[in-house]
Amino acid sequence: xxxxxxxxxxxxxxxxxxxxxxxxxxxxxxxxxxxxxxxxxxxxxxxxxxxxxxxxxxxxxxxxxxxxxxxxxxxxxxxxxxxxxxxxxxxxxxxxxxxxxxxxxxxxxxxxxxxxxxxxxxxxxxxxxxxxxxxxxxxxxxxxxxxxxxxxxxxxxxxxxxxxxxxxxxxxxxxxxxxxxxxxxxxxxxxxxxxxxxxxxxxxxxxxxxxxxxxxxxxxxxxxxxxxxxxxxxxxxxxxxxxxxxxxxxxxxxxxxxxxxxxxxxxxxxxxxxxxxxxxxxxxxxxxxxxxxxxxxxxxxxxxxxxxxxxxxxxxxxxxxxxxxxxxxxxxxxxxxxxxxxxxxxxxxxxxxxxxxxxxxxxxxxxxxxxxxxxxxxxxxxxxxxxxxxxxxxxxxxxxxxxxxxxxxxxxxxxxxxxxxxxxxxxxxxxxxxxxxxxxxxxxxx
Numbered sequence: 001x002x003x004x005x006x007x008x009x010x011x012x013x014x015x016x017x018x019x020x021x022x023x024x025x026x027x028x029x030x031x032x033x034x035x036x037x038x039x040x041x042x043x044x045x046x047x048x049x050x051x052x053x054x055x056x057x058x059x060x061x062x063x064x065x066x067x068x069x070x071x072x073x074x075x076x077x078x079x080x081x082x083x084x085x086x087x088x089x090x091x092x093x094x095x096x097x098x099x100x101x102x103x104x105x106x107x108x109x110x111x112x113x114x115x116x117x118x119x120x121x122x123x124x125x126x127x128x129x130x131x132x133x134x135x136x137x138x139x140x141x142x143x144x145x146x147x148x149x150x151x152x153x154x155x156x157x158x159x160x161x162x163x164x165x166x167x168x169x170x171x172x173x174x175x176x177x178x179x180x181x182x183x184x185x186x187x188x189x190x191x192x193x194x195x196x197x198x199x200x201x202x203x204x205x206x207x208x209x210x211x212x213x214x215x216x217x218x219x220x221x222x223x224x225x226x227x228x229x230x231x232x233x234x235x236x237x238x239x240x241x242x243x244x245x246x247x248x249x250x251x252x253x254x255x256x257x258x259x260x261x262x263x264x265x266x267x268x269x270x271x272x273x274x275x276x277x278x279x280x281x282x283x284x285x286x287x288x289x290x291x292x293x294x295x296x297x298x299x300x301x302x303x304x305x306x307x308x309x310x311x312x313x314x315x316x317x318x319x320x321x322x323x324x325x326x327x328x329x330x331x332x333x334x335x336x337x338x339x340x341x342x343x344x345x346x347x348x349x350x351x352x353x354x355x356x357x358x359x360x361x362x363x364x365x366x367x368x369x370x371x372x373x374x375x376x377x378x379x380x381x382x383x384x385x386x387x388x389x390x391x392x393x394x395x396x397x398x399x400x401x402x403x404x405x406x407x408x409x410x411x412x413x414x415x416x417x418x419x420x421x422x423x424x425x426x427x428x429x430x431x432x433x434x435x436x437x438x439x440x441x442x443x444x445x446x
Contacts, residue, residue, distance in 0.1 A: 029101045031365035033207075034357075035318060035326045036094030038346070040237075041375040041416045043382065044244035046253075048237060051416035052086045058197045063121045063229070070123055071215065073130045075116070087233040091115060093198060093329060094355070094370070095227040097207035097322065103179035104361075108228060111169040111356040115234025122212040122223035125173035129166055170230055176211040178224075188224050201328040202227060205321045238372045239350060240281075242342050244291070246379040250342075252278075253286040258347035262312030262371075263287075264305060267340050269294045273301035277308050281344075291340065291378070302335035309334075309343070316345050317367035326371075334373065338409045340381070342374045377410075377417050385410075386421040389433045400436065407440035414440060 041049045059065075066075045096108065110117075117127060178188065188209050192200065203226040211224040239256025240263075254260050263278040272294035281287055296304075306327045313323035327334075334343060351368045359366070385406050392403035410417040418437055422430045 028364075029099065030104065030361075030363050031099045031367070032359060032363040033097045033099070033318060033322055034094060034366075034368045035313070035322060035370065037090075037092040037330060037371045037373055038238060039090040039092055039373040039375065040088055041377070041413050042242065043377050043420050044246075044379045046241045046243045048088045049416040049420065050086045050088055050235075051413065058195050058199075059119060059231075060121075060191065060193050060195055060199055062191045062193065063119050063199070064123060065119045069127070069130070073127070075128075075130050087115070087235050089115065089234045089236060089238070091232040091234060091355075093202065093229070093231060095202050095229050097205060097227050098175075098177045098210060098363075099206070100177050100208055101180075104177045106175050106177060107171070107173050107358075107360045108175055109169060109171040109358045110230065111167065112232055112234065112354070113168055113356075114236045114354065115232045116168055117170050117230050117232040119229075119231040120170055121229045122172070122210075122225060123214070124170045125215075126171040127169075129168055172212060172228055174213065175228070176213075176222075178209045178211055180208055190225050191223075198329055198333070199229070202229075202325050204325045204328070205319070234354075236354065238346065238374070240342065240344055240372055240374060242374050242376050244340065244376050244378040248291045248380075249288060250291050250340075250376075251286055251288045252281060252342065254281045254283050256347065256350060257283050258349055259283060260344050260347070261316055262309070262343070262345040264308065264312075264343045265289070265292060265340075266301075266305065266335065266343070267292050267294055268298060268301075268336065268338050270338075271298060272296065273298045273335075275301060275305050275308075277305075277312075279312075298336050302331060305335050306331055312345060313369060313371075316369045318369050326369075337411050339411075339413070340376045340378055342372075342376065344372050344374075346370045346372050375413055377413075377420055381417070382421050385417060389418070389421060389436065390425075390429065392432065392436060394432070400439075403433075403436050404440045407437060 041051050043049065064070055069075070091112070094110075098106070116129070120127060188211070190203065190209075205226060207226055209224055209226060210228065211222050213222045214220055237255075239254060239258075240260055241253045241255055243251040243253070245251075250265055252263060252265075260281045261279065263281055264275055265277075266275045267273065273296055274292035274294045276289060276292045278287060294301075309327050310320070310323040313326060314320055318326070334341070348368050351370045355368075357366075357368070388403045388406040391399055393399045407414045407418065414437060418433060422433055425433075
């Protein structure tokens with residue numbers, strides 16, 4: 001009887017111990033997910049065009065940039081924000097989410113060796129390439145001294161070295177991943193303002209809130225959000241080449257060593273739209289198809305494409321709420337803007353090379369889903385723009401309005417579109433066209 005009782009107690013203890021270990025293991029769940037977009041523009045010949053937008057996607061005023069970098073920093077390479085730098089790629093809205101069953105503190109560093117990070121939030125301990133002014137603001141210095149302790153070996157040089165960085169990367173130090181179960185910390189209030197249409201939708205996920213303590217006495221409150229955010233510009237190619245012919249044929253070629261997933265060809269023109277989707281494209285392979293003819297309303301098409309994109313994003317590893325947040329962030333830009341574009345999901349290996357990342361302590365899972373956006377100027381669009389521009393007569397207001405209207409169809413891609421259309425024109429004919437571009441940027445012509 002005693003033996004049976006002891007055996008029963010032993011089994012019960014073993015079961016309890018196993019359950020306890022399993023519960024502890026589950027509580028240690030700690031994963032990081034990231035999504036973002038790389039945008040490029042090109043002609044029908046597949047060649048990338050250098051560009052900078054007439055307007056950048058809206059961001060809240062509290063987001064840092066090189067116009068307002070903080071910590072006495074400045075950048076010689078990107079002094080006036082993203083719009084001042086011409087490049088081949090726009091890295092738009094990467095966000096990093098943290099999922100943890102308990103509070104923890106992490107360090108995050110993201111490199112961008114072929115580009116420059118231009119905007120970020122919350123404030124980063126280091127971002128570069130950057131320098132610092134000779135004398136940092138005294139409040140910032142005082143706050144930094146207070147953080148490390150007056151009895152430490154902290155010096156002015158250490159402060160300057162912490163702010164300056166020669167490499168192209170961003171480093172967030174001492175990021176607090178807040179416990180979801182701790183009352184107000186589970187759902188803290190985040191900053192908002194009246195701008196930033198391409199920012200707030202990314203908060204609609206189940207990720208832990210994150211918090212970073214301020215180093216500046218004039219802003220003593222910590223900065224917190226649902227994610228770490230950054231943007232940038234770079235000069236490199238993506239592994240998809242798109243060719244568009246005058247007969248309406250589109251050719252997609254995967255030039256990389258890994259498959260491309262979730263490809264979507266969109267055509268939006270004069271209030272109508274259409275799309276064609278393909279699950280994947282193997283490395284070294286090409287897919288030839290006709291450009292889909294716009295047949296639905298833009299709104300109906302956008303809803304259908306959004307659902308398809310969410311499916312592709314979830315298949316690539318994003319959680320359902322993350323996939324929806326990403327599509328909602330870019331829905332107006334990806335799916336309703338006039339023009340022809342191809343969206344596709346880049347391999348994580350490619351992302352890891354372009355944006356090498358280090359997270360300490362390392363998460364048990366790291367998922368990085370980047371969408372490539374290739375904006376394609378078809379031969380038909382180039383001819384239409386060229387004809388409208390060259391037909392514009394200074395003495396004929398209606399012809400000028402028609403040219404401005406045609407330019408406005410390209411939205412923030414009007415500048416590279418005009419450069420392509422005028423590629424074979426001499427300076428005398430090109431000069432008036434650039435004046436029309438300036439007019440289009442501020443005109444209300446429908």
